[in-house]
Amino acid sequence: MSNPQPFLGLASDAAEAGDFTFSSLVSSIQTDESRHAQIGGPALQILIKNGHKEKAQNLVDVAIARTWRLFCLLTGTAMDYATPLEHRKQSFKEFMQEWIVNQFERSLLDLGLDLPWYWDQMIHEFDYQHHAYQMGIWFWRPTLWFNVAAGVTPDCRDWLEEKYPGWNDTFGQAWDVIIDNLVNGRMEKTYPETLPIVCNMSQIPICAIPGKGWNVKDYPLDYQGRTYHFNSEIDRWVFQQDPLRYRDHMTLVDRFLAGKILPPDLMGALQYMNLAPGEIGDDAHGYKWVDEYRRKPEAKAA
Amino acid sequence: MALFPIISNFQYDFVLQLVAVDTENTMDEIAAAAAHHSVGRRVKPQPDKIIRVRQQGAKDFFPRQAKLAETNIKPMESLEFIFCEA
Numbered sequence: 001m002s003n004p005q006p007f008l009g010l011a012s013d014a015a016e017a018g019d020f021t022f023s024s025l026v027s028s029i030q031t032d033e034s035r036h037a038q039i040g041g042p043a044l045q046i047l048i049k050n051g052h053k054e055k056a057q058n059l060v061d062v063a064i065a066r067t068w069r070l071f072c073l074l075t076g077t078a079m080d081y082a083t084p085l086e087h088r089k090q091s092f093k094e095f096m097q098e099w100i101v102n103q104f105e106r107s108l109l110d111l112g113l114d115l116p117w118y119w120d121q122m123i124h125e126f127d128y129q130h131h132a133y134q135m136g137i138w139f140w141r142p143t144l145w146f147n148v149a150a151g152v153t154p155d156c157r158d159w160l161e162e163k164y165p166g167w168n169d170t171f172g173q174a175w176d177v178i179i180d181n182l183v184n185g186r187m188e189k190t191y192p193e194t195l196p197i198v199c200n201m202s203q204i205p206i207c208a209i210p211g212k213g214w215n216v217k218d219y220p221l222d223y224q225g226r227t228y229h230f231n232s233e234i235d236r237w238v239f240q241q242d243p244l245r246y247r248d249h250m251t252l253v254d255r256f257l258a259g260k261i262l263p264p265d266l267m268g269a270l271q272y273m274n275l276a277p278g279e280i281g282d283d284a285h286g287y288k289w290v291d292e293y294r295r296k297p298e299a300k301a302a
Numbered sequence: 303m304a305l306f307p308i309i310s311n312f313q314y315d316f317v318l319q320l321v322a323v324d325t326e327n328t329m330d331e332i333a334a335a336a337a338h339h340s341v342g343r344r345v346k347p348q349p350d351k352i353i354r355v356r357q358q359g360a361k362d363f364f365p366r367q368a369k370l371a372e373t374n375i376k377p378m379e380s381l382e383f384i385f386c387e388a
Contacts, residue, residue, distance in 0.1 A: 132316050139344070174316055174344040181342075194339050197309050197318035210316035210344060218309060218318055218358055218380035227378060229309070229318070253320055257307055257378070 007033060041111065048112050060108065061116040062241055065234050068122055069202040076130025077137060080160065081151030082284075091163040093126040118234045125232075127164060131171045132207035139178070140192050140205075142270060144281035152179070153289050154296075166213065173211030182290045193266060198251040200228040201235035223247060306370060309380040310336035311358065314345045318380065325371040329355045329364045336383045351385040358382055 007030035014023035047056040079092040090098070101123060108115060116122070138148045152160075152175050160167040181189040196205035197218070206229060208216045219230040223243055230236040239246050252269065255261055261272045270280060303326055310321045319339050323332050333353040341347050354363035358380040364373055375381065 135316050135344070171316070173314065173346065177342065177344050177346055189343050192339070192343075194322075195320045197320060205317050207317040210314055214314050216311055216316060216318065218311065220380065227376075229378075229380075256320070 041107070044111055044113070053112065056111075057113050058241060060113060061118075062238050064104070064116055065118065065122075065238050066202070068125075069204060069231075069235070072125070072130045073133045073137075073204055077134045080130060080163070081134045081156075082149045085153075085155055085159060088159070092130055093163065096126050097123075118237070121232070121234060128170070128209045128213075129207075131160075131164070131167070132209065133204065135171060135174060135210075136196060136205045136207055138283075139190070140196065141281040141283065142191060142266070143273065143275070145275060145279060147282050147284040149284040150289060153292050170209050170211040170213040179290065179293050182287060183293050195253050195256060195266065195269060197229055198253050199231040199235050200249070200251060201230055201239050201246065203251055204231065206231045307378055308332070308336075308375065309378055310339065310383060311380050312336055312340035312345060312383045313385055315340040316344060323370060325369070327370050328367050329370075330366045332370060332381075333383055336381075340383075348385050350388065352388045353383050354386045356382050356384065 007026055011023045011026040011030065014020075014026060044056045044060065047053070047059075075095075076092045079088070079095060105115060134151070137144060138150050141148045157168060157172060157175075161172075178190055181187070196207070198204065199206050206216075206218060208231075210216070219232055219236045221228045221230065221236050221239065223239075224247065226247070228236075228239060230239065250258065250260075252261075252272075255272075256264060256269065261268045270276075303324060306323050306325050306327075308321050308323055310319045312319075319336075321332075321336050321339060323335050327335070330352075333355050337353055352366075354366070356363045357375070360382075363384070363386070
């Protein structure tokens with residue numbers, strides 16, 4: 001699912017920049033990755049043929065769940081926010097429906113497998129999860145090593161509302177507060193002063209819909225004296241499939257609470273991540289997009 | 303007096319956040335500490351309302367003056383912070 005985008009994109013960008021060595025290197029890696037990806041289907045067929053359908057199903061269900069989280073974070077935010085409006089061909093949700101849901105459904109059923117038990121819930125997440133991740137990466141931009149495009153100009157918001165009806169009443173409400181602070185020079189209110197709670201499976205902040213559709217929830221699990229926190233039933237279920245594999249890992253927040261991050265504040269966390277001032281992320285467009293709201297304050301009520 | 307981490311799930315916000323409070327804090331003080339990280343950042347202030355605290359999934363709120371140490375709240379438990387009529 002994620003192979004073509006970074007590798008083909010990187011190779012293409014490198015060639016355009018004249019770095020043909022790097023372009024060839026990345027293309028070569030991509031062909032190798034493609035071969036690895038090709039193994040999946042036949043390996044599953046062998047498992048099923050030899051009476052291990054349940055194992056095959058479990059492997060597929062876990063893999064899709066974990067990949068979905070990363071794909072949602074990286075591709076979801078890139079398609080619906082970082083891509084300039086004039087270059088967007090379809091929304092992330094439309095892309096997922098056409099290229100992932102339809103194709104994966106056919107492939108899985110052809111193999112003789114069932115759809116993962118969480119299929120409908122995953123499809124429901126197409127409506128909101130990557131919007132939440134976008135707000136997370138922009139608001140916690142000091143914790144990233146790159147600059148994040150906000151992607152919420154008045155025109156962008158019209159597009160988001162068209163593709164995701166209700167966006168303005170949910171994510172838009174939270175962005176309204178952020179934009180109001182930017183317009184009125186309250187920059188300190190546009191930065192975090194604490195850490196988000198990170199999912200013990202995906203390592204991504206636990207987040208969902210704000211505003212009128214508020215549905216944020218913790219999915220905790222007590223296991224061997226420790227409480228774990230998850231973003232959804234799906235993430236919690238993945239952990240339960242192989243707790244020995246995951247139980248000892250400490251998220252950034254776990255390490256913070258264990259006293260491994262000093263001083264115990266956001267600056268300490270940035271130092272722990274080796275992010276010095278000048279390296280930490282900021283707004284990708286230097287907040288120039290906020291001018292559109294300064295010019296026509298009524299725009300934010302779009 | 304002991305530092306006590308809780309998870310803030312603030313009404314209308316989009317993310318769970320780590321908030322450090324003290325076992326001697328009242329629920330109103332804990333609500334204020336949680337509000338600091340949400341209200342005016344991503345949640346529109348509602349000055350005519352108060353913020354009540356409850357455990358995730360609970361119907362009833364803790365008494366506003368109840369101290370954290372007097373409740374059954376565990377460290378790193380998710381608490382919901384809800385706007386209510388004053």
